[in-house]
Amino acid sequence: MRKRPFFLQADPDAPFPSPERALRDPDGLLAIGGDLSPQRLLNAYRAGIFPWFSQDQPPLWWSPDPRIVFRTDGVHLSSRFRRWLRGCDWRICADTAFADVVAACARSPRPGQDGTWITAEMQHAYRELHRLGHAHSVEVFDRDQLIGGIYGVAIGRMFFGESMFSAASGGSKVALSALARCLASWGWPLIDAQVQNRHLLSLGAESWPRSRFLAEIGMLVGQPAPTGPWTRSFGTMVAKELAVERSS
Incomplete structure (x- = not known):
């Protein structure tokens, strides 16, 4: 049947x-x-x-099945992009413009997609999760202009990515890389990226069998981690810091 x-x-x-x-x-x-x-x-x-x-x-x-994930120590930025980042003074912070990031993701065009799945109902729901301390955003600013970002849900030591956007070339890559670097420093190993596309794979995403994904998150979501805004704990980065590859 x-x-x-x-x-x-x-x-x-x-x-x-x-x-x-x-x-x-x-x-x-x-x-x-x-x-x-x-x-x-x-x-x-x-x-x-x-x-x-x-x-x-x-x-x-x-x-x-399969599920697409990033290891937080495995986001890949090309050598060319890293060279460009060396002169980039974009500012990166967290949870200072959550609603704006979600709205920008909703407006962002997607190849082969007519309209958006981030409906007004969805935006309201994630704003409420953010108010309760479970949903977070990472924002990229060029001076005072929001030019990139990513948002998702944190439970325990697991981050479930929902969407990201770029209003300037490279904005979403900077947001993802900064998020991954911060999470890795906190001891959070994974970012859920949900479904596969070529762009995610080019940035280092991995395709996992659903059974493996569920086993991993089953342990991570139960680990202790504080809820609430990330603004202070994330701090402020400058994009040029991401040009330097972390030692393994």
């Missing part, structure tokens, strides 16, 4: 089905319905599940 997606109960604390029940076509579709309450979103991420749906759809919940 062909698998069917699971219909979620109204209770936001109702458990998700096992990701092993996800469909193969479309890859990773697991469940339909429910809401985007903080409880449900956090339960989803802890289980390796994320929402992804369009304006005219009910919430759709996914756990694809």
Whole structure:
């Protein structure tokens, strides 16, 4: 019998089905319905599940196989880009413009994609997670202009990336690299990047079987880590600092 997606109960604390029940076509579709309450979103991420749906759809919940991840010590910047960074004075900080980063990601055009999955409902949900200290952004500024950023959800010592944008060439790469460098310094080993594309692979993303991904995050989400804004703990970087490769 062909698998069917699971219909979620109204209770936001109702458990998700096992990701092993996800469909193969479309890859990773697991469940339909429910809401985007903080409880449900956090339960989803802890289980390796994320929402992804369009304006005219009910919430759709996914756990694809394979899963795309970055090791925080494995983000790759080309030699050419690093040379350019040596003269770059862009400023990088965290959680100073979360709503602006999310809105910029929603406006950012995606190849082969008509419209955005970061709907007004999604933006509201992640702003609420940010208010509660679970969602974070890294922002890249050229003087006072926001020209790049990334946002996602942190649980334990695991960061689940949601989206990133560039308003200037290289803005998202700088944001991702700065995020990875900071997380690595905190002892957080992974960034979830959800689904594969050539750009992510060119930056060092790895394709993992879902079973391996779930085993890894199962340990990481339960490790102690503070919630709340990252502004002070992240500090401020200058983009030229990213030109220097870290020693292994």
